[in-house]
Amino acid sequence: MTCAIEFDHLTKLYNNARGIDDLNLTVQQGEIFGFLGPNGAGKTTVMKMMTGLIKPDRGDVRLFGSSVQNQYIDAIQHVGSLIETAESFPYLTAFENLKLHGRYYEQVDNKRIHECLEITGLSKFAHEKTRKFSLGMKQRLGIATAILSEPKLLILDEPLNGLDVEGMLDIRALIKKMSSEQGTTFFISSHLIHDVEVTCTRIGILLNSRLTSVDSTETILQNFSSLEHYFINEVERNARI
Known part of the structure; x- marks a missing residue:
């Protein structure tokens, strides 16, 4: 092991x-x-x-x-992580936030971003700016960000x-x-x-x-x-x- x-x-x-x-x-x-x-x-x-x-x-x-x-x-x-608070850029949508993070990983494309939004139950909010998100929705987005690169x-x-x-x-x-x-x-x-x-x-x-x-x-x-x-x-x- x-x-x-x-x-x-x-x-x-x-x-x-x-x-x-x-x-x-x-x-x-x-x-x-x-x-x-x-x-x-x-x-x-x-x-x-x-x-x-x-x-x-x-x-x-x-x-x-x-x-x-x-x-x-x-x-x-x-490694993927979510420590203390799930932060995001409030003037960007959920999709745009993940797209921004995805730039650091060659394997992350739009398909993977939509996958992570689906996995965390955020698909219907993909194009909503995160300043409108509740605490729970921000937490889901933080987890989506953490799993984005399939760590x-x-x-x-x-x-x-x-x-x-x-x-x-x-x-x-x-x-x-x-x-x-x-x-x-x-x-x-x-x-x-x-x-x-x-x-x-x-x-x-x-x-x-x-x-x-x-x-x-x-x-x-x-x-x-x-x-x-x-x-x-x-x-x-x-x-x-």
């Missing part, structure tokens, strides 16, 4: 004591890895280091064997943010389909514990800037009635340490 992500002593600490401290973890290709933790635990910091948006104090991230620090182009060429790895920070129930079901189904049919790897941060439970194949808990536990969803649910109970147990266990 190919290793898609490898964290090697990854560390980034801020003056307020937040950040990430000595993260070591591997994620295999095709996995849907869920990254759980309270606000300020360091989840978004990790994702920003994975995409080269910020530099670690020490350690490194390797994506498909290439170092983000030293081989950035090789590391990032098969082997998708890094998604709160991908279900702002979506209605139908949207959540659609994106959950899309993630599972891409993983099973295309072997796409997902690294997902979310506060929606139930959605992580029914989507992710393996889960890591981040508390106080450190990765405290990693286990398969199957094993967790054999020992706990829900992922929520497992998460609460981990919080209480670490509070006692």
Whole structure:
């Protein structure tokens, strides 16, 4: 099995004591890895280091064997991401926004753009300017942008943010389909514990800037009635340490 992500002593600490401290973890290709933790635990910091948006104090991230620090182009060429907020150019239509992003990829043509709009349920809004979009529609467009180049790895920070129930079901189904049919790897941060439970194949808990536990969803649910109970147990266990 190919290793898609490898964290090697990854560390980034801020003056307020937040950040990430000595993260070591591997994620295999095709996995849907869920990254759980309270606000300020360091989840978004990790994702920003994975995409080269910020530099670690020490350690490194390797994506498909290439170092983000030293081989950035090789590391990032098969990666799509949606981190923090789904931004778009408000004076452009959904199609035009994707067309703009598609310029960076030789394989992205108009057919692929329409494909992504269809996949994310935005086809009927393709020629509407995004300033008129709701939060959920902007989120769908952000996901369409992330999958545009058919990446082997998708890094998604709160991908279900702002979506209605139908949207959540659609994106959950899309993630599972891409993983099973295309072997796409997902690294997902979310506060929606139930959605992580029914989507992710393996889960890591981040508390106080450190990765405290990693286990398969199957094993967790054999020992706990829900992922929520497992998460609460981990919080209480670490509070006692």
